Amino acid sequence: MLRKVWGKSIGIVLLCYMSMTKFALYANEGILHFIKSPELSVASVGYCLLDATTGRMIHSYDEERALLPASVLKVVTTATALDLLGPDYRFATKVGYTGTVDKDGILQGNLIIRGGGDPMLGSEFSRYPQDHFLNKLFVAVQAAGIKGIKGRVVCDDSLFDTEGVSHKWLWEDMGNYFAAGSYGLNYSDNMYRLILRSGTVGTAPQILGTKPEIPDLMFSNYLRAAANAIDSVYIYGAPFSGQRYLYGTLPANRSTFTVKGDIPDPALYLGQVVSGMFVSKGIKVQGKPITVRLLRERGETFSYFGMHQLLSFSSDKLIDIITVTNKRSNNLFAETLLKQIALTRYPIASASRGIEVVSGYWREKGIDVSSLMLADGSGLSPVNRISAGAVARILFSIKNGKNGDSFLRTLPKAGEEGTVRNLLKGSRLNGSLYLKSGSIMGVQCFAGYYIGQKPYIIVLMVNNFTGPRSILRRDIERLFLSELSGR
Numbered sequence: 002m003l004r005k006v007w008g009k010s011i012g013i014v015l016l017c018y019m020s021m022t023k024f025a026l027y028a029n030e031g032i033l034h035f036i037k038s039p040e041l042s043v044a045s046v047g048y049c050l051l052d053a054t055t056g057r058m059i060h061s062y063d064e065e066r067a068l069l070p071a072s073v074l075k076v077v078t079t080a081t082a083l084d085l086l087g088p089d090y091r092f093a094t095k096v097g098y099t100g101t102v103d104k105d106g107i108l109q110g111n112l113i114i115r116g117g118g119d120p121m122l123g124s125e126f127s128r129y130p131q132d133h134f135l136n137k138l139f140v141a142v143q144a145a146g147i148k149g150i151k152g153r154v155v156c157d158d159s160l161f162d163t164e165g166v167s168h169k170w171l172w173e174d175m176g177n178y179f180a181a182g183s184y185g186l187n188y189s190d191n192m193y194r195l196i197l198r199s200g201t202v203g204t205a206p207q208i209l210g211t212k213p214e215i216p217d218l219m220f221s222n223y224l225r226a227a228a229n230a231i232d233s234v235y236i237y238g239a240p241f242s243g244q245r246y247l248y249g250t251l252p253a254n255r256s257t258f259t260v261k262g263d264i265p266d267p268a269l270y271l272g273q274v275v276s277g278m279f280v281s282k283g284i285k286v287q288g289k290p291i292t293v294r295l296l297r298e299r300g301e302t303f304s305y306f307g308m309h310q311l312l313s314f315s316s317d318k319l320i321d322i323i324t325v326t327n328k329r330s331n332n333l334f335a336e337t338l339l340k341q342i343a344l345t346r347y348p349i350a351s352a353s354r355g356i357e358v359v360s361g362y363w364r365e366k367g368i369d370v371s372s373l374m375l376a377d378g379s380g381l382s383p384v385n386r387i388s389a390g391a392v393a394r395i396l397f398s399i400k401n402g403k404n405g406d407s408f409l410r411t412l413p414k415a416g417e418e419g420t421v422r423n424l425l426k427g428s429r430l431n432g433s434l435y436l437k438s439g440s441i442m443g444v445q446c447f448a449g450y451y452i453g454q455k456p457y458i459i460v461l462m463v464n465n466f467t468g469p470r471s472i473l474r475r476d477i478e479r480l481f482l483s484e485l486s487g488r
Contacts (some may be wrong), residue, residue, distance in 0.1 A: 031483040032062045038476050040468035047389035050484055053456035056397050060484065064390035067372040068462045071439030072330045073392065073446040074380035079323045080399045080408060081359045082338040085345050088320035088407050092119035096138055096312040098147070099305070106148030113308060114275065115157045116186025116268065118350065119316040120337040123189040126325045128317050131189070135278055141311040142284070153288025154276050155296070155303070158268035160185035161340050162351040163294055165240050169376035169384050176238035176245055178261035180381060183336035186268040189213065191333055195236070197258045199226040199251050206251060206258070215264060216273050217243040226253035236262040268292040324411040327437055328419040332379035339378030352377060368394045380439055389460040392448050396458045400450065409435055412449050425478050429486055445473055453488045
């Protein structure tokens with residue numbers, strides 16, 4: 002009996018030793034000191050530092066453990082899109098009409114806007130003015146001699162499925178701008194700004210309006226003014242629904258206070274904007290705007306038969322869209338890219354099809370992505386998982402491919418840009434680290450490249466930390482400085 006117990010005890014000790022040896026095989030003093038930080042006492046940490054030229058592991062710690070990446074997942078989505086579509090790829094939004102234009106210039110039919118999934122259409126991040134598409138559309142309609150529309154504006158959002166938001170996102174995110182849905186026809190970043198005015202502590206703020214004005218958008222206001230300077234406003238609401246609920250607090254005694262929400266139905270909103278523009282310019286539109294989704298829900302048929310094309314509007318280049326995605330951590334753009342990835346293999350896009358293509362693409366390249374478990378393309382879902390090692394292998398692959406230099410420039414420089422503009426600011430690494438950050442409750446991750454005497458890939462993923470995020474970021478800065486200074 003004692004021999005059996007003794008044998009089991011030795012086995013357990015050996016198993017623990019082998020596990021610790023595996024974690025510490027490439028670990029050095031820097032990472033071992035980092036994981037002893039008090040805020041990491043119950044945390045999970047994955048880390049690796051690779052030679053970006055050879056792929057040789059320099060240092061690592063538990064790098065194959067699947068962890069929640071938050072927005073670091075965007076490097077996987079954007080790297081896949083760049084490889085599959087190329088840096089010069091452009092989305093196309095097409096405009097045409099069905100029916101005929103009579104001798105008086107009246108269109109006896111519908112004006113059609115066919116969405117190509119362009120996330121930059123009317124975007125404040127585009128290289129073009131926000132009204133550039135509308136101006137081009139109006140010029141094309143004028144050139145066709147159209148002076149009135151007997152039908153209506155039909156917005157075709159059917160290139161993507163109707164599930165614009167992930168069912169794995171949290172309810173507290175739904176309705177907020179960073180959880181905007183991605184559809185076959187997007188417009189104006191699928192976002193509005195809600196303007197509020199607050200009074201004394203404990204009172205309900207006044208709703209002044211939205212910019213832009215969204216027809217049929219209604220708010221139930223449960224907000225209260227508070228004696229602090231923190232924005233704790235939450236906008237709750239479902240896709241395609243005009244009802245929004247406001248909860249939380251905002252600073253007291255503000256003449257104006259702005260928060261951002263998602264446009265419930267971007268395609269329908271675009272139809273309303275276009276119809277309104279026509280009317281303001283003297284082109285009467287008889288019918289109310291509608292989307293292909295709504296037509297199908299009502300059981301009405303829709304056909305492009307005999308459609309006359311008036312305009313094919315091209316988006317910004319894909320590399321510019323990816324730059325916004327990574328430097329501004331834009332969730333809408335990442336989700337749209339995931340669906341565009343799906344279109345490389347399927348006729349209709351969905352997030353699940355995009356996830357399938359992403360996973361398959363890297364497996365086909367011989368990269369171990371067994372830890373990759375995705376629910377979206379942006380990292381907003383709390384059920385996403387990937388290991389630091391898998392992220393590093395993907396970064397190594399794209400760095401040494403045809404799009405390596407282009408991809409590097411889409412990442413923000415630590416100490417200078419985007420979500421890492423304050424990280425390592427003024428240090429020896431200021432401007433030398435190209436990093437994507439990721440953070441949600443209890444999660445802080447970084448992944449990217451160090452360009453020094455030689456290029457390196459560095460990935461750090463921390464889950465379930467406790468204590469202030471500022472303290473953790475300070476410790477991360479110390480780790481990066483100890484690991485990369487002098488390299």
